[in-house]
Amino acid sequence: MMNIAEKVAETVISRGDLAHLALFVWASGASALLAMTLRDLFAANRRFDEFVRELSLFNRRHTGDPS
Numbered sequence: 001m002m003n004i005a006e007k008v009a010e011t012v013i014s015r016g017d018l019a020h021l022a023l024f025v026w027a028s029g030a031s032a033l034l035a036m037t038l039r040d041l042f043a044a045n046r047r048f049d050e051f052v053r054e055l056s057l058f059n060r061r062h063t064g065d066p067s
Contacts, residue, residue, distance in 0.1 A: 012021040 009021060
C-alpha cells in the first residue's frame with residue numbers, strides 16, 4: 001500500500017513533470033526549515049525574557065527597592 005506522498009510522486013513522474021516535483025520538494029524543505037527556525041527563535045526569546053525577569057528580581061532584592 002502506497003502512502004499519499006508516493007502516489008503524488010508517481011503521478012508527477014508519470015506525467016514527466018519532474019521540475020514541479022523538485023520545486024515542491026524544495027519549497028516544502030524551505031518551509032520546514034523556516035518553521036523550525038521560528039520555533040527556536042521564539043524559545044530563545046522566552047528564555048531571554050525569563051533571564052531579564054530574574055535579573056530584575058535579583059537587583060530589586062539586593063538594592064533594597066521594595067517595589
